[in-house]
Amino acid sequence: MENSCALKGPVLVVDDDEQVANMVALTLQSEGIADLRKVTDSRQVMDILKQDGASLILLDMMMPNLSGRDLLPLIKQEYPYLPVVMVTGLSDVETVVECMKAGAYDYLLKPVEPSRLIACVKNAQHVNDLRNEISILKQYLLTDRLKQPEAFTEIKTCSKKMRSIFQYAEAVSGSRQPVLIAGETGVGKELMARAIHQLSGVKGSFVAVNVAGLDDAMFSDALFGHVKGAFTGADQVREGLIRKAAGGTLFLDEIGDLHGASQIKLLRLLQEGDYFPVGSDSVKKSDARIVAATNHNLQESMRAGRFRSDLYYRLCAHTIELPPLRERPEDIPLLTIHLVEETARVYGKQPPLLSAELIPHLRAQAYPGNIRELRGLVLDAMARHQEGLLTCEHFRLSKETCRNSVQVGNSNHLLSLFGHFPSFHEIEDYLIDEALTLSSGNHNLAASLLGVTRQTITNRLKARANGKTTA
Numbered sequence: 001m002e003n004s005c006a007l008k009g010p011v012l013v014v015d016d017d018e019q020v021a022n023m024v025a026l027t028l029q030s031e032g033i034a035d036l037r038k039v040t041d042s043r044q045v046m047d048i049l050k051q052d053g054a055s056l057i058l059l060d061m062m063m064p065n066l067s068g069r070d071l072l073p074l075i076k077q078e079y080p081y082l083p084v085v086m087v088t089g090l091s092d093v094e095t096v097v098e099c100m101k102a103g104a105y106d107y108l109l110k111p112v113e114p115s116r117l118i119a120c121v122k123n124a125q126h127v128n129d130l131r132n133e134i135s136i137l138k139q140y141l142l143t144d145r146l147k148q149p150e151a152f153t154e155i156k157t158c159s160k161k162m163r164s165i166f167q168y169a170e171a172v173s174g175s176r177q178p179v180l181i182a183g184e185t186g187v188g189k190e191l192m193a194r195a196i197h198q199l200s201g202v203k204g205s206f207v208a209v210n211v212a213g214l215d216d217a218m219f220s221d222a223l224f225g226h227v228k229g230a231f232t233g234a235d236q237v238r239e240g241l242i243r244k245a246a247g248g249t250l251f252l253d254e255i256g257d258l259h260g261a262s263q264i265k266l267l268r269l270l271q272e273g274d275y276f277p278v279g280s281d282s283v284k285k286s287d288a289r290i291v292a293a294t295n296h297n298l299q300e301s302m303r304a305g306r307f308r309s310d311l312y313y314r315l316c317a318h319t320i321e322l323p324p325l326r327e328r329p330e331d332i333p334l335l336t337i338h339l340v341e342e343t344a345r346v347y348g349k350q351p352p353l354l355s356a357e358l359i360p361h362l363r364a365q366a367y368p369g370n371i372r373e374l375r376g377l378v379l380d381a382m383a384r385h386q387e388g389l390l391t392c393e394h395f396r397l398s399k400e401t402c403r404n405s406v407q408v409g410n411s412n413h414l415l416s417l418f419g420h421f422p423s424f425h426e427i428e429d430y431l432i433d434e435a436l437t438l439s440s441g442n443h444n445l446a447a448s449l450l451g452v453t454r455q456t457i458t459n460r461l462k463a464r465a466n467g468k469t470t471a
């Protein structure tokens with residue numbers, strides 16, 4: 001019995017009549033469902049499932065040697081979550097009822113009507129997606145592990161909230177449904193969109209377009225392209241970005257600013273998977289996965305009549321809300337060190353050590369521009385910095401927060417913290433513990449924060465464990 005309910009693999013079209021199988025396959029291919037396998041001998045089905053799996057089976061009821069009706073219980077016993085759609089002639093309706101009771105997902109009557117076939121397959125795929133998503137989320141609840149941590153390498157974080165978001169992103173990355181990434185400016189929405197693209201394992205490209213400021217004509221031309229002669233000056237055919245994103249991901253940034261007329265076109269693309277190049281009345285199909293991002297509250301925009309509710313509900317099936325930096329201050333040390341190292345590489349400098357008071361200062365900022373703002377601050381500070389420690393003096397920080405943070409060195413504060421005036425070793429231990437907390441236990445990071453080597457921290461911790469520290 002199959003333990004995992006994650007369903008991967010082609011749609012199997014099982015019919016002894018090759019013509020019918022071809023017709024079904026062609027109809028599905030015309031809808032962009034390309035991962036198909038035709039099987040004309042039903043006795044091969046169980047072996048195929050064992051070797052290559054399947055995400056759905058279209059199973060003819062009447063076949064020589066092993067009928068669909070006899071095969072169904074065998075499939076259901078081994079693969080209880082695999083949707084099986086029975087395909088049958090009208091006269092078999094009673095048997096269909098029996099098959100539904102035996103676990104068939106749905107049935108189609110011959111001759112198969114294309115729109116019903118497509119709707120049935122898409123529904124089954126949607127149910128599969130949801131089941132896969134739930135199954136992955138369940139695994140996370142039990143293990144708290146990421147399957148592909150490398151997809152998130154560019155997103156530096158030690159925040160638990162962000163880690164749960166990574167898990168959710170992994171869970172939805174295999175779905176064909178759109179993903180909406182919401183969050184303030186500069187929180188890393190585009191980085192997240194790229195991670196989802198990488199996680200989904202699709203072969204096509206990641207194509208990004210910022211739709212803010214595009215009027216409807218510009219939007220249609222950029223996305224859908226145009227035919228020669230579509231308008232004055234259109235003397236060449238232009239392939240739209242949607243074509244470039246075929247088999248990949250189309251990232252629509254600032255979707256909350258999308259023009260009203262363009263919203264209708266995008267809705268059609270999401271619902272039907274098709275579009276018209278400008279100046280053409282021949283419809284084109286798209287299999288690009290749509291990921292959209294916004295820093296607006298789309299529900300508010302919807303209530304204010306600026307954003308179509310049908311489009312919103314189509315987009316928000318999988319929503320990822322990235323928290324602002326002020327809600328994950330624990331990321332500030334890690335991000336600062338990452339940005340300092342990155343900038344040092346760009347300027348061809350040695351990465352400087354950070355002064356002890358710098359991180360508390362940086363943590364005290366509000367960052368309305370989030371990580372992009374922190375990046376700007378670090379770039380600017382690194383440009384001023386000549387040599388030695390990187391300190392508060394190099395940063396354009398609010399004087400108020402600097403004054404507040406400087407009070408860390410106040411002796412009253414030390415008295416209230418330790419209950420007595422602390423010894424040198426107590427302060428040392430305290431600093432090491434704080435740095436380890438800030439860096440989520442990362443010794444390299446903690447050493448960099450304290451301006452010492454990693455070995456110093458390790459030796460100190462070892463000595464403490466062996467009871468060799470003096471109070």
Ligand SMILES: Nc1ncnc2c1ncn2[C@@H]1O[C@H](COP(=O)(O)OP(=O)(O)OP(=O)(O)O)[C@@H](O)[C@H]1O
Binds near residue numbers: 154156338
């Ligand atoms: N967690 C992170 N780790 C490292 N760099 C980050 C992180 N988050 C964001 N950045 C950097 O911050 C900058 C802004 O990120 P990004 O463009 O992804 O934000 P955004 O949310 O899409 O912004 P906007 O809404 O303004 O388009 C980029 O330079 C990006 O590399």
